[in-house]
Amino acid sequence: MRTLIAYETAHGSTEAVAEVIAGRLRDLGADADLQRCRNVDAVEPYDTFVVGSPVWGGNWLKPARRFVRRFEEQLAQAPIAYFHTSGAAGDPQQRPEIEQMMERTLPAYAPGVEPLSIAAFAGVIDYDQYNFALRLVMKAVVGRAGGPTTGRHDMRDWDHIRSWADEIYRMFSVELQGRRGNVN
Numbered sequence: 001m002r003t004l005i006a007y008e009t010a011h012g013s014t015e016a017v018a019e020v021i022a023g024r025l026r027d028l029g030a031d032a033d034l035q036r037c038r039n040v041d042a043v044e045p046y047d048t049f050v051v052g053s054p055v056w057g058g059n060w061l062k063p064a065r066r067f068v069r070r071f072e073e074q075l076a077q078a079p080i081a082y083f084h085t086s087g088a089a090g091d092p093q094q095r096p097e098i099e100q101m102m103e104r105t106l107p108a109y110a111p112g113v114e115p116l117s118i119a120a121f122a123g124v125i126d127y128d129q130y131n132f133a134l135r136l137v138m139k140a141v142v143g144r145a146g147g148p149t150t151g152r153h154d155m156r157d158w159d160h161i162r163s164w165a166d167e168i169y170r171m172f173s174v175e176l177q178g179r180r181g182n183v184n
């Protein structure tokens with residue numbers, strides 16, 4: 001299994017999530033590469049894909065949206081899984097809503113691509129990393145939802161992330177076996 005983990009990030013926390021997924025897939029036996037979506041030139045070397053981005057205003061970041069559109073034809077032929085990180089996924093009250101919203105939103109970016117799984121991961125809210133404008137926006141949005149308006153809040157659940165990587169490895173293996181079986 002040769003897997004590309006293509007991710008986007010604005011402030012680094014989703015990159016670390018992608019690294020942990022790549023590490024887990026490697027431990028399980030996959031040949032896993034990690035690349036930022038904006039840097040991917042070709043997807044031909046890979047037979048399986050994981051694509052992830054933070055949620056900003058209810059969407060993946062633009063380079064992640066562009067990546068799945070640009071390579072839609074190839075990605076539609078391969079086992080693929082999506083994930084997103086967000087503040088809302090770290091709040092039990094908001095989590096179901098962001099899960100449902102992204103289950104509808106993400107497949108619409110490249111309708112030919114059918115992700116086997118879409119994972120919602122709690123991310124990081126870090127006011128010290130935001131510039132003035134972002135800080136104002138985030139304080140208003142997060143504050144309105146009853147969340148923190150200062151400081152750093154790392155809500156990433158590494159066990160959840162690793163167990164999802166295990167799950168997609170199993171799903172990818174089954175899919176690849178089925179495809180090889182159909183060829184022979």
Ligand SMILES: Cc1cc2nc3c(=O)[nH]c(=O)nc-3n(C[C@H](O)[C@H](O)[C@H](O)COP(=O)(O)O)c2cc1C
Pocket residue numbers: 008009010011012013014015054055056057058059085086087088089098122123124125126130134137138
């Ligand atoms: C400008 C901005 C907009 C955001 N919009 C949302 C949002 O709509 N819903 C949400 O749950 N989290 C939102 N977040 C939180 C991020 O998704 C979360 O902090 C994520 O972990 C950031 O990942 P990164 O460190 O890889 O950039 C937003 C953060 C920023 C800075």
